[in-house]
Amino acid sequence: MAKIPPGVGPKYPQAVVLFGATGDLARRKLLPGLFHLSSAGVIPGCRIIGVSLDDLDADGFRTLARGALDQFATRKNHGAAWDAFAETLDYVPLAAGASGLKAAVERAEQELGANCRRLHYLSVPPNAALSAVRLLDEAGLVERSQIIMEKPFGTDLASAVRLNTELHEVFSEDQIFRIDHFLGKEPAQNILAFRFANGLFEPIWNRNFIDHVQIDVPETLGLGSRAGFYEATGAFRDMVVTHLFQILAFMAMEPPTALEPAPISEEKNKVFRSMLPIEPKDVIRGQYTGYRAEEGVDPESDTETFIALKCSIDNWRWAGVPFFLRTGKRLAEGQRIISIAFREPPKSMFPVGSGVGAQGPDHLTFDLADASKMSLSFYGKRPGPGMRLDKLSLQFAMHDTGLIGDVLEAYERLILDAMRGDHTLFTTAEGIERLWEVSIPLLEAPPPVRLYPPGSWGPKSIHQLVAPHAWRLPFEREWRDPNRAGS
């Protein structure tokens, strides 16, 4: 179990109202995450009220939660910890309406005391989010509360503006936490530490030294049981507008005036304001062969399961530096990397055939997996006579520090932050609306989807998109594994 330092918990006891409590995200991440936070003693005063369409009672919900922990919790530590957690669970079916929900929250609050706060987690599809907001309003549960919203935050500019307007009729912006779980990943936050805590890299973090950037998140996963959601969403809305653009903002933003929510949001939003509109000619949409035959998918579906695009940030730091983004389902490998390619030296005195430049430019690579890794690759001399150059690398892996067990899973981190009222790792209405605005040319005239075989790296045309550069993945050489001899 992670060693969580004292004092990081919320100031007040929390009544958590979990909408979508029986759904996929709740079972995979939210219930295991809440269990971990609670059994680690970080949220001692916390009661959880599950809400969903399913007709369950509190015991039925406990059985479901226990099943979810058995299947998905990464840290197995049940026994007494489970008994204590089970005690804190309650359930209200949606059919019980506003009065049923209010009564359940009041029961929890009697246990927690008068100064407790409410955390409403809306783990529901977009079309159900506003009904949940209205239900909370009707039940009088808006005061003393924070609300966590799940993406997608609209499907285009008009719907995002509408969603935000309706949300703001009930909740104020400072009560709203729009979750993007990529920002809760430890390595994403490490980008900030790496850039702004060291004098070494920040001076070269600009167009004078960086040639191009790739943010590449291929997945081997297919749709699972999410065809309904995915058909209406597609890879651009599911992954790019949310996760990849958010990571891009951390990578590209100016130093904030303080490590606090408002200055960080301001710098991220400046990146979004400087982004040029995404033009269809710079986008490749793909669909894996066989997608249209899947259950719940339209046999003539035009939904993209893959997307690669080039985008530009037209400001002093990044003008002329292309950012290539790629993500998709059923691809050859599951990876999450940011790869920064440095400019080549202006002149080479190394003899032809020495190998200089033969393995691409020197790179800095961040692996955004929970067990984060970082690598700086460069050319060095191969031992022996003459002057032959090889690509070498300096690598760091969180595994080597012995601290890997302390990593909080992204949702755990973000739930804890929301309970503490800390917006640093959440996105704002302004940022989201700007991202939909830059997406207008693409959404209005999406290029046709091209088929790609499952297990590949996407449609063939991905190479033209990055030419004269090359995609960094698949890696020519694997990450070094300290447990493997000779690596």
Ligand code: BG6
């Ligand atoms: C989710 C997307 O937000 O992120 C999924 O809806 C995607 O389609 C997932 O698979 C990837 O997240 P992670 O943390 O597993 O990389």
